[in-house]
Amino acid sequence: MININITFEDSAKGEILTLLDKKINADGLIVERANPNQKVLTFEGEEISINDFGGVKKGSEVFIKDNLISLMKLSKEGI
Amino acid sequence: MTWFDKLKGILNIDIKTPILSLNFNSNNKVTNKYYVSLERELDINLAALSPKQKQDIKKIFPQILANEKTIFKKETLDLFDSINDYNKNKEGKQILTFFENKIPKYDLEALNASLYLRSVFRKRKDIKKLKQDINTTFGTRGNNISNLCTAGYFDNFLMELYNSSPGTFNGLYEDIVSNKALAVFVNEHMTKEKITEDIKNKLDVSKKYGIKFVHIHGIGTSTVKKINEYIENKEKKDFDTFHPKKILKEENIIIVELILK
Numbered sequence: 001m002i003n004i005n006i007t008f009e010d011s012a013k014g015e016i017l018t019l020l021d022k023k024i025n026a027d028g029l030i031v032e033r034a035n036p037n038q039k040v041l042t043f044e045g046e047e048i049s050i051n052d053f054g055g056v057k058k059g060s061e062v063f064i065k066d067n068l069i070s071l072m073k074l075s076k077e078g079i
Numbered sequence: 080m081t082w083f084d085k086l087k088g089i090l091n092i093d094i095k096t097p098i099l100s101l102n103f104n105s106n107n108k109v110t111n112k113y114y115v116s117l118e119r120e121l122d123i124n125l126a127a128l129s130p131k132q133k134q135d136i137k138k139i140f141p142q143i144l145a146n147e148k149t150i151f152k153k154e155t156l157d158l159f160d161s162i163n164d165y166n167k168n169k170e171g172k173q174i175l176t177f178f179e180n181k182i183p184k185y186d187l188e189a190l191n192a193s194l195y196l197r198s199v200f201r202k203r204k205d206i207k208k209l210k211q212d213i214n215t216t217f218g219t220r221g222n223n224i225s226n227l228c229t230a231g232y233f234d235n236f237l238m239e240l241y242n243s244s245p246g247t248f249n250g251l252y253e254d255i256v257s258n259k260a261l262a263v264f265v266n267e268h269m270t271k272e273k274i275t276e277d278i279k280n281k282l283d284v285s286k287k288y289g290i291k292f293v294h295i296h297g298i299g300t301s302t303v304k305k306i307n308e309y310i311e312n313k314e315k316k317d318f319d320t321f322h323p324k325k326i327l328k329e330e331n332i333i334i335v336e337l338i339l340k
Contacts, residue, residue, distance in 0.1 A: 006143060006150040009104040015125040015133075016103060016150070019140045054155035058144045066155045068162075068212035069192050075162045 024050045082142040089135040189221040193228035223258045251288045260284040262294045291339035303333045
């Protein structure tokens with residue numbers, strides 16, 4: 001099967017996080033569902049809020065920010 | 080069994096033609112669990128699924144991610160694809176390469192993002208979020224770089240300045256990017272008094288380097304109107320020493336050059 005694009009609407013953010021076993025803490029940051037003290041990180045090693053949630057890359061589920069500068073760095077990595 | 084076969088089993092759907100994309104939404108107002116568009120996108124409404132179906136999809140999600148490598152928010156993917164196209168065309172590469180090792184690395188990153196923003200602006204597409212992203216990451220300095228880049232100062236002024244006098248460039252660069260010289264970027268919230276103050280401050284700094292002009296920039300119909308009114312109703316004492324000259328005037332964009340007499 002050829003690679004296909006997998007996307008989600010803004011409305012489905014919360015549900016997608018649930019599918020990934022993640023949730024949002026009181027500060028709006030994305031954390032591990034099983035261990036809420038563990039915040040997920042972007043490929044730049046930063047915490048990420050639900051507002052900035054732009055996607056996930058495979059490979060220990062690295063999170064992607066919906067931000068021009070982050071996406072330019074990601075593009076340079078060549079995923 | 081592929082993840083797609085498993086997904087079809089979970090949702091009890093029978094699709095013969097291959098799909099090109101899979102999109103998840105969550106719409107409480109619609110009872111349809113899925114539909115397939117003419118563009119062969121399978122759209123799944125997570126809000127309409129049963130708890131068991133959601134649980135079963137959760138079990139195959141790692142396989143989906145492992146196979147397809149990424150999952151993006153739709154708008155984020157659009158932006159990412161646009162950035163990839165921009166990089167393939169190598170737009171702005173010449174300017175970026177020129178300023179490598181001549182300006183701080185942080186500024187170079189801001190300039191890189193700004194060159195992309197400029198390419199979008201030139202296609203008359205919305206740049207509001209892109210500007211916000213540059214401001215969030217690089218602050219006011221990034222904002223200044225973005226304005227200067229869009230207005231063409233990096234390619235049309237700063238490159239030439241460096242080529243003719245690296246010493247003057249090194250002295251002036253910091254003043255320009257920290258918004259102390261060269262150009263006043265008017266926005267709809269600026270008062271007449273603020274515009275005058277900005278012009279005077281910038282001219283004072285520019286004069287130190289023998290630059291005898293200041294540009295006033297405005298984008299947007301209300302800002303263009305504000306600048307036109309400002310120039311036409313200028314108080315004599317404020318502009319005694321200037322020749323104002325409009326070097327670009329369109330419905331949505333204006334650039335005025337004030338040259339010292």
